[in-house]
Amino acid sequence: MNYAHLQRAQFLADRGRFKEAAAEYTAQLAVTPENGFVHGLFAMTLARLSQFESAMLHANEALGLLPESGWPHFVIASILFQKKDYSTASEWVAKAIQVQPENSHYYLLLSSIRFFQWRRDDALQAIDACLRLAPENVQALNLRSALLRLKWDHSSADLAAREALALDPENSLSHVNRGLSFVAKGSYGKAFVEFDEALKLDPNSPAARWGIANARSQRAISILLGFLILVVVFLGFLSYSQAAFGCFQFTVAVLIVLAILLLWRHGWLSTASSR
Numbered sequence: 658m659n660y661a662h663l664q665r666a667q668f669l670a671d672r673g674r675f676k677e678a679a680a681e682y683t684a685q686l687a688v689t690p691e692n693g694f695v696h697g698l699f700a701m702t703l704a705r706l707s708q709f710e711s712a713m714l715h716a717n718e719a720l721g722l723l724p725e726s727g728w729p730h731f732v733i734a735s736i737l738f739q740k741k742d743y744s745t746a747s748e749w750v751a752k753a754i755q756v757q758p759e760n761s762h763y764y765l766l767l768s769s770i771r772f773f774q775w776r777r778d779d780a781l782q783a784i785d786a787c788l789r790l791a792p793e794n795v796q797a798l799n800l801r802s803a804l805l806r807l808k809w810d811h812s813s814a815d816l817a818a819r820e821a822l823a824l825d826p827e828n829s830l831s832h833v834n835r836g837l838s839f840v841a842k843g844s845y846g847k848a849f850v851e852f853d854e855a856l857k858l859d860p861n862s863p864a865a866r867w868g869i870a871n872a873r874s875q876r877a878i879s880i881l882l883g884f885l886i887l888v889v890v891f892l893g894f895l896s897y898s899q900a901a902f903g904c905f906q907f908t909v910a911v912l913i914v915l916a917i918l919l920l921w922r923h924g925w926l927s928t929a930s931s932r
Contacts, residue, residue, distance in 0.1 A: 659688055660685065660689070662681045662682070662684040662685035662688065663681070663682070663685045663695060663698075665681045666678045666679075666681035666682045666685060666698070666699075666702070667698070669681060670698070670702055670705075675702050675705045675706050676706065678702050679699065679702050679703060679706065682695060682698060682699035682702060683699070686699065691722060692722070693718070693719040693720075693721075693722030693723035693726070693728070693729065694719070694723070694728065696715045696716070696718045696719040696722065697715070697716065697719040697723075697728055697729060697731075697732040699715050700712045700713070700714075700715035700716040700719065700732050700736060701732055701735050701736065703715065704735065704736040704739040704740075705739065707739075709736060709739070709740055712736045713733070713736060716729060716732045716733045716736055717729075717733075719732055720733070725756070726756065726757070727752070727753035727754070727755075727756035727757035727760060727763060728753070728757075730749050730750070730752040730753035730756065731749075731750060731753040731760075731762065731763055731766065733749045734746045734747075734748075734749035734750035734753060734766055734770075735766060737749060738766065738769065738770055741773070743770050743773055743774050744774075746766075746770050747767065747770050747771070747774075750763055750766050750767045750770065751767070754767065759790060760790075761787045761788075761790035761791035761794060761797070762787075764783045764784070764786040764787035764790070765783075765784070765787045765794065765796065765797050765800070767783040768780045768781075768783035768784040768787060768797075768800055768804075769800065771783055772800070772803075772804065777804055777807055777808065780800075780804055781801070781804045781805070781808075784797055784800050784801045784804060785801070788801065793824050795821045795824050795825045795828050795831065796830075798817045798818070798820050798821035798824070798831075799817070799818070799821050799828070799830045799831055799834055801814075801817045802814045802815075802817035802818040802821065802834040802838075803834065805817060806834075806837060806838075806841070811838060811841040811842070814834070814837075814838060814841075815835070815838035815841075817834070818831060818834035818835045818837075818838055819835065821834065822835055827858055828858070829855040829856075829858040829859035829862050829864075829865065830855070830862075830864060832851045832852070832854045832855035832858065832865070833851070833852065833855045833862070833864045833865050833868050835851045836848040836849070836850075836851030836852045836855065836865075836868050836872070837868055837871070839851060840868070840871060840872045840875050843875075843879065845872050845875070845876045848868070848872045849869065849872060851868075852865050852868045852869045852872065855868070
C-alpha cells in the first residue's frame, strides 16, 4: 500500500501548512478509504482550519472503523478542544484514556483542557501523568513550566523550561518559558535574549511578543518602585528640614513628571512593540 501522500501530509501539518496537508490527506484517502488513522489525522487538520463540520464527519468515520481504539475518541476530543467546547472535550479524552491508559498524548490533551478550564491542579496532575509515560516530551515540559509558574513555583518552572531546552534547543516556546523564568528573577537582560531567540525561531510567536511586553512592564514596575522609595526618602527629608511649602510642591511636580517619563521610556505606558 502506498502511503506517500500520508507522509507528505504529516510533514506539511507539522509545519503549520494545513491547507496543503488537507489536500494530501484527501489524496491518501482516495487510495486508502478504510484507514481510520488517516481519517483521524485529516479530521484534526480540518479542525485547525476551523472546518469543524467536515472534521467531525471524518472523526466519526474513524470511530466507525476503529471502535475499540482510543484514537478516534482522542480525535473527537481534539476537535472539540479547537472549538473551545472544553467540557465535552474532557469527556471524550477521558474515554480515550480509559481505552488506552498508556498513551501520553491523551494526558497532554487532558492537561491542556484543564488549563483552559482554570483547573490548574488537575492540569498539573495530567501533565505529570504524561511525563511519567514520556519524560522527554518537550510540549509537556513547556506546559508544566507554565502551570508551575502560575502556582508561583518559579524554581520548578525554570527546571522544566531548562529540561525542554536541553531536549530541543530550537523550540521557540522553550525559550519563552526560559525568558519568563529570568523575568521572575529580575534578570531582564537575559530574558530579552531568550525572547529574541524565540522570535528568531518563530517570527510570529504571540508567546514571545507577550513575553517581551511582560518583561518591559515588570522592569518598569521595578524601576518605579525604586523611584518611589527615593521620593519617600526625599519628602521625608524635606519634612524633617521644614523646607518651604512652595519648594515641596515644585519637587513633587518634578518627580511626577520624571516618573511618567520613566514609565514611558521603559514601555509600561507605550503600546509600541519595540523595546
